[in-house]
Amino acid sequence: MTSEDFIKALVGLDExxxxxxxxxxxEKGDDPLKILEDMRKAADKIGKKFEDGEYFVSDLILTGEIFNEIMEMLKPLIKKKKVKRKGKVVAGTVEGDIHDIGKNIVIALLEAEGFEVIDIGVDQPPEAFIEAIKKHKPDIVSLSGLLTEAIESMKNTIDAIKEAGLRDKVKIIVGGGRTNEEVKEYTEADEWADDAATGVKKMKKLIGAD
Structure with a gap:
């Protein structure tokens, strides 16, 4: 059994x-972070199949169910007994994208590191992020998206946060398989990450908790 077999089963939706x-x-003691990284790789491939018209919304829903079952297995392994509280994060998948896989992986890692996380869900319009910022006063806002079209939604969300006069009150990170330095510059986010472990490291650094 290899990582490739695991990724292939996930991409093939073989629950x-x-x-x-x-x-x-x-059971054999694999690093849970390595398992999460393989899940991220699979999620990227699934997202590509969706964009290419090979997979449909029903396939994405099944994907989410499979990933969530595996996440439940991994949570006890990545949670630490006692961690110092580091900060508060509002996390959500942007408008037009219903993927919660990457977001859920990031949230599990953040909670294990001592962050309080407010998960506002998937397919969230800019207004939902603005309301969450006003209500929860987070240190960081994490914008997630797997599809290429999510990039424009990320920019619209950050623009709306600026217009609401809240941009200087939070750090913003964009995340997902289609993000890179160019996307960070385009959306005017503070950071970007295309894998969960790197994203958590960057969020810790953003608030001086690394």
Whole structure:
């Protein structure tokens, strides 16, 4: 059994095989972060299939169910007994994107590191992020998206946060398989990450908690 087998089962939406391989990896002591990274790779491939018209919304829903089952297995392994509280994060998937896989992986890692996380869900318009900032007063806002079209939604969200007069009150990170330095500059975010572990490291650095 290899990482490639696990990724192939996830991309093929073979729930039984994917869960079986996840259990095997956990039982043999695989690093949970490596399992999460393989899940991210699979999510990127699934997102590409969706954009190419090979997969449909029903496939994305099934993907989310499979990933969430594996996340439940991994959570006990990535949670630490006692961690110092580091800060507060509002996390959500931007408008037009219903993927919650990457977001959920990031949230699990953030909580393990001592962050308080407010998850506002998927397909969230700019107004939802603005309301969450006003209500929760987070240190960081994490904008997630797997699809290429999510980049424009990220920019619209950050523009709306600026117009609401809240931009200087929060750090913003954009995340997902289509993000890069160019996307960070285009959206005018403070940081970007295309994998969960890097995203958490960058968020810690943004608020001086690394």
């Amino acid at each position: 039984e095989k994917a869960l079986e391989l996840a259990r095997e990896r956990i």
